[in-house]
Amino acid sequence: xxxxxxxxxxxxxxxxxxxxxxxxxxxxxxxxxxxxxxxxxxxxxxxxxxxxxxxxxxxxxxxxxxxxxxxxxxxxxxxxxxxxxxxxxxxxxxxxxxxxxxxxxxxxxxxxxxxxxxxxxxxxxxxxxxxxxxxxxxxxxxxxxxxxxxxxxxxxxxxxxxxxxxxxxxxxxxxxxxxx
Amino acid sequence: xxxxxxxxxxxxxxxxxxxxxxxxxxxxxxxxxxxxxxxxxxxxxxxxxxxxxxxxxxxxxxxxxxxxxxxxxxxxxxxxxxxxxxxxxxxxxxxxxxxxxxxxxxxxxxxxxxxxxxxxxxxxxxxxxxxxxxxxxxxxxxxxxxxxxxxxxxxxxxxxxxxxxxxxxxxxxxxxxxxxxxxxxxxxxxxxxxxxxxxxxxxxxxxxxxxxxxxxxxxxxxxxxxxxxxxxxxxxxxxxxxxxxxxxxxxxxxxxxxxxxxxxxxxxxxxxxxxxxxxxxxxxxxxxxxxxxxxxxxxxxxxxxxxxxxxxxxxxxxxxxxxxxxxxxxxxxxxxxxxxxxxxxxxxxxxxxxxxxxxxxxxxxxxxxxxxxxxxxxxxxxxxxxxxxxx
Numbered sequence: 024x025x026x027x028x029x030x031x032x033x034x035x036x037x038x039x040x041x042x043x044x045x046x047x048x049x050x051x052x053x054x055x056x057x058x059x060x061x062x063x064x065x066x067x068x069x070x071x072x073x074x075x076x077x078x079x080x081x082x083x084x085x086x087x088x089x090x091x092x093x094x095x096x097x098x099x100x101x102x103x104x105x106x107x108x109x110x111x112x113x114x115x116x117x118x119x120x121x122x123x124x125x126x127x128x129x130x131x132x133x134x135x136x137x138x139x140x141x142x143x144x145x146x147x148x149x150x151x152x153x154x155x156x157x158x159x160x161x162x163x164x165x166x167x168x169x170x171x172x173x174x175x176x177x178x179x180x181x182x183x184x185x186x187x188x189x190x191x192x193x194x195x196x197x198x199x200x201x202x203x
Numbered sequence: 204x205x206x207x208x209x210x211x212x213x214x215x216x217x218x219x220x221x222x223x224x225x226x227x228x229x230x231x232x233x234x235x236x237x238x239x240x241x242x243x244x245x246x247x248x249x250x251x252x253x254x255x256x257x258x259x260x261x262x263x264x265x266x267x268x269x270x271x272x273x274x275x276x277x278x279x280x281x282x283x284x285x286x287x288x289x290x291x292x293x294x295x296x297x298x299x300x301x302x303x304x305x306x307x308x309x310x311x312x313x314x315x316x317x318x319x320x321x322x323x324x325x326x327x328x329x330x331x332x333x334x335x336x337x338x339x340x341x342x343x344x345x346x347x348x349x350x351x352x353x354x355x356x357x358x359x360x361x362x363x364x365x366x367x368x369x370x371x372x373x374x375x376x377x378x379x380x381x382x383x384x385x386x387x388x389x390x391x392x393x394x395x396x397x398x399x400x401x402x403x404x405x406x407x408x409x410x411x412x413x414x415x416x417x418x419x420x421x422x423x424x425x426x427x428x429x430x431x432x433x434x435x436x437x438x439x440x441x442x443x444x445x446x447x448x449x450x451x452x453x454x455x456x457x458x459x460x461x462x463x464x465x466x467x468x469x470x471x472x473x474x475x476x477x478x479x480x481x482x483x484x485x486x487x488x489x490x491x492x493x494x495x496x497x498x499x500x501x502x503x504x505x506x507x508x509x510x511x512x513x514x515x516x517x518x519x520x521x522x523x524x525x526x527x528x529x530x531x532x533x534x535x536x537x538x539x540x541x542x543x544x545x546x547x548x549x550x551x552x553x554x555x556x557x558x559x560x561x562x563x564x565x566x567x568x569x570x571x572x573x574x575x576x577x578x579x580x581x582x583x584x585x586x587x588x589x590x591x592x593x594x
Contacts, residue, residue: 046276047269054266059258067260068267072276140257147254152397153454163255168232176373179232180225183241187215190247197254 046075049090053097056164060101060148061108062141070100091173094166098157098174102149109149147196155189162186206230206237211244368446369404376400377450384446386486386573393592394452394480403447403485421504447485453579454478480579480589487572543583545590546570552583566590 053074058067074097083092148156154175161171172179206214210227217224231237242248266272374380380400381388390398506516540553543566550568564586566577577590 043273046273050269050272051266054272055260058260058264058266059255062258064260064264068272068275071266072272072279075276137257140254144254144257159251159255160258163252163258167235168238172232180228181219183214183228183231183238183245184219184224186241187245187248190242190245190251193251193254194247197251 042079045078045089049093050075052165053093056094056097056160057101057104059160059164060098060105060145062145066104070104071097073100088173090170091176094161094170094174098160101160102153102157105145105149109146143197143200146200147193150196150200151189151192155185155192158182158186158189159193205234206240208244211241215245366406368406371404372402374400374402380448380450384448384485386446386484388448388450388484389575389593390450391482391577391589391592392594393589394482396452399451401449401451403449405446406444445486447483449481449483452480478580481577482593483576483578484573487569487574543587545587546575546593550575550590552586554583 050071054067054071057070057074058064061067061070074093077096078093083089148160151159154177157175158171161174166174168182169179171177171182177185206227214224214227214231219225219228231241242252260266267275372383374383377388377390377398377400380402383402388400503513503516503520506519507513511519538553538555540551543550543552545552545566545568548568548570550566553565553567555563555565562582563580564578564583566575566586568575568590575590575593577586579586579589
């Protein structure tokens with residue numbers, strides 16, 4: 024089935040072909056932003072699709088910062104999902120179910136180490152100031168400073184400084200969390 | 204020419220107001236080669252990058268192809284749109300938001316246009332909200348009430364249009380927020396932590412009235428003694444909402460995107476505001492209306508939408524001066540409210556308390572034509588201390 028221009032109806036400014044083009048152009052990068060936060064392929068795909076669905080249904084009024092809009096929605100959805108995961112993890116830990124689950128799945132050592140590192144890094148991100156955490160996720164998802172500035176509504180010339188502060192904040196929190 | 208090691212060091216060690224730091228920052232913003240090298244010179248950049256790289260998708264974890272993803276998108280979302288639209292509109296947790304829109308629409312219809320064609324553009328009444336009155340309602344009843352109307356969802360989804368006058372903006376300072384908003388923003392001196400400012404643009408809610416449809420909704424909702432004049436049919440009705448400024452303290456995700464999306468999608472978790480204090484302020488909204496309109500009758504209709512019986516609504520409505528009073532519905536259970544003296548005027552303090560959670564407050568008052576709403580975690584004393592420190 025083809026999505027019709029009427030159906031998309033991006034405030035009369037884009038046709039279905041435009042939407043498809045935008046979708047395909049940004050798909051893998053939006054997915055990567057989501058994956059870095061949730062670490063699960065299916066969930067990351069759902070979040071990426073959700074991002075495009077929001078664009079499809081309620082697109083931004085101004086089109087001069089389209090990529091910034093998409094990245095912003097994706098990173099916000101990703102952080103919401105990460106917070107939810109943290110809460111669930113906490114409940115499961117309290118109930119002991121997480122431990123049982125972890126014991127029952129044998130994994131190669133390298134995968135275990137990577138999984139633990141990812142969990143630690145996400146644990147730090149969730150504790151950071153939201154803007155700093157988003158800066159880091161977007162930067163290491165491959166966005167340029169201009170794209171980050173567009174996504175987070177900040178001045179492009181401030182991105183370097185803000186990233187440096189985010190690095191410092193990350194380092195301190197990581198040491199604290201790993202240090203127990 | 205790319206940045207040298209020394210320039211990177213100046214940039215990371217220097218003050219943001221230093222012209223040299225600004226120059227380097229401007230270059231960095233444009234130069235992707237230099238951006239890739241910046242981590243090496245940021246004091247904690249290398250270490251942070253090393254950890255964050257662990258989050259990158261592995262070989263078997265990458266995105267599926269664009270074509271497959273696009274096919275999934277069409278299958279999962281677009282094809283289901285028609286079936287899900289009404290479920291989404293009436294998802295439990297967003298019901299109240301739609302009720303608010305509906306109420307605005309009803310009030311707009313009734314207040315603004317009955318005699319507009321007859322009297323031209325001369326509006327003879329000018330209302331300004333000067334006070335609040337609380338009415339406690341049972342959300343379950345509202346849901347049941349609105350769920351009984353098969354036309355209501357069409358009315359909201361198809362006929363009501365919401366237009367924002369600009370983008371939601373984050374500003375860096377109180378002064379900038381004041382400038383953007385067009386009024387002097389005030390802040391609580393006793394609030395702790397970094398403050399974030401968001402300027403919400405003014406907005407216009409408009410609707411092209413399909414009178415038979417609107418009357419069908421009114422009838423289906425069982426609103427007694429309420430008829431819309433025939434002259435309304437085909438008229439465009441509208442209500443203009445003022446610019447608002449929100450100042451947020453603590454852990455608050457108040458990015459424009461979150462605010463734009465908040466309350467919109469039933470499938471997305473709401474942002475966590477459990478450690479966030481916000482002060483929202485905006486000029487008191489004005490409503491133009493022709494004279495002789497049965498305002499109390501419209502108010503009674505509004506109260507019936509909120510779940511009151513016609514008799515209760517009529518009685519309550521007669522006790523309210525609808526031209527100066529905004530009636531705010533709050534859930535009957537889990538909330539308490541009281542009048543308080545705040546900021547030199549009388550305000551209303553609403554406390555919400557869920558089992559095993561800290562109480563939350565919402566304190567609202569109007570001073571010098573500006574509406575203030577302070578919300579956050581804590582007890583009444585916390586709320587009042589903060590509100591009374593506003594300057």
